Amino acid sequence: MTWACGIDDCGETFEDVEDAVVHQTNEHTRRECAVCGVVVPDGYLAIRHAFNEHTRAEYVRAYGADSEEVRQREEIKDEIEAEADLQEVVERLNQAEL
Template identity: 55%
Template sequence: MWECAIGGCEYAIDNAEDLLVHQANAHERHRCAVCGTTMPDGYFAIRHAFSEHSRAEYLRSYEAETDDIRLREMLIKEVEAEADIEAVVRRLSGDRQEAATEA
């Protein structure tokens, strides 16, 4: 079972990909405290922080501790072991295109 856990959200589902789509569509976007880039909250924000910035930048900008880094790195590995991230990105891109067409 995959649980959202963004701001007390209680959304839970058996499929990691559906969880990532939920996080991207149901929650406000996250602004990176290091570089200011805006992205979906949850997995995508965590992945951005650890693929684009150093651990030191993360610790400083988010006033985090090393345990916070270990937890988030573990979450990235678990999600990527279960979810087809490229398929999620395609789904999210399709959602944006449909919304633009309907407007």
């Protein structure tokens, strides 16, 4: 499976989902969460933050999202989490910070 970066018009593709998440974290602008104000990497990690830290209702209110947009992001989150070795992503991001 090939993974594509869905941020803006990036479209860069990756063989591994871990590469895609690391790319999103390192190569794209971080975003401020409209619910709580914390700054998070864009892409998967922003979606994960939104749905792990906030309710759907908070997300809908803060982002003006409809139910289809919520479902789409939940599907992206679930698909990535089913395939990704998130511990590897964390380790690679920590190494990049050194």
